[in-house]
Amino acid sequence: MLLIGVAGHELTARERDWLQHPACAGVTLFARNFASRAQAAELSQAIREAAPRPQLVCVDQEGGRVQRFREGYTRLPALHGFEALYQRDADAALALAREHAWLMASEMRASGVDLSFAPVLDLARGNRAIGDRAFAADPQVVAAFARAYVAGMHEAGMAATLKHFPGHGSVLEDTHHDVAIDPRPLEEIRAHDLVPFVVGIAAGADAVMMAHVTYPQVAPEPAGCSRRWINGILRGDPSEGGLGFRGVVFSDDIGMAAAGAVGGTRARIDAHLDAGCDVVLVSHVEQVEDALTAIAGRPLNTMALVGLLGRGALGWDGLLADGRRAGVQARLDAVRAPELASGVLSGATHMGDAA
Secondary structure, three states, rough: OOOOOOOOOOHHHHHHHHHHOOOOOEEEEEEHHHOOOOHHHHHHHHHHOOOOOOOOEEOOEOOOEOOOOOOOOOOOOOHHHHHHHHHHOHHHHHHHHHHHHHHHHHHHHHHOOEEEOEEOOOOOOOOOOHHHOOOOOOOHHHHHHHHHHHHHHHHOOOOOOOEOOOOOOOOOOOOOOOOOOOOOOOOHHHHHHHHHHHHHHHHHEEEEOOOOEEEOOOOOOOOHHHHHHHHHOOOOOHHHOOOOOEEEEEEEOOOHHHHHHHHHHHHHHHHHHOOOOOOOOOOHHHHHHHHHHHHOOOOOOOOHHHHHOOOOOOOOHHHHHHHHHHHOOOOOOOOHHHHHHHHHHOOOOOOOOOO
């Protein structure tokens, strides 16, 4: 199964043909696909109408610098801003992270998007691609935020995707541009980077996105192309050291430079699917034709994504009328502007309270 990219604000005739292909599971949207709130909703609807079966519409709407839809949407703060609040008041920070997740997911659902690939559970340890996308450097702190964020997304009716398994934060290289190799042994990775994923899975996360990082002391291939990482560790029996995950496994985008370690488009698709990924992301439009050709003859697990589809329509009128949205927006100012934290957080609700 493939999640493809499309070029612009509207579908072309060729892209409509792609969506007819039995291997096409849906589309990942980017800033290049966004012009306005109305246009985003129209494009999401057009994607669904172009295919003979349900299509998954996805996006990266993390907040901070990775927020594809901007004008007309809440300016979401980057996740790393929550760490300072956590040091002051852990309960209030976790409650606010849950509200961040609820608001992000609610706005995406109102635009017809099924899934935002979130939360990032990589550790904030200097990676060039991750940076302030990560909650914190401490695995236990990230784990606490993982539990809160998954709960907030579920509250909004959206599935949660933990990324980038087994952890992208402890290497320097950005896999968009470079090969990344993490030389640590599995025991050290378990003690640090895997901790948030264990908690996120226990919290009911629905999907996991793999990293393009290679961990040579564990497996010779990048994690997304590794049977040991996917079937042995991620999906493996907990009694044998596995995490027991039973949800959907996504590759990261195979157009990234680090994915080239296994070869061209066909080799990348084969490597990820053979290793156990359910869905391969082909976000670069120029790769889609080759990807659809490459997947010919493979058995397709079309049921794998059913649980990730949006749980019913949510329109903007209902969301705008919900007083909770405005309250959450005001409280998120505490993350964007730490000097406001004491005043804003004094009015913030804790995890189980209504807002």
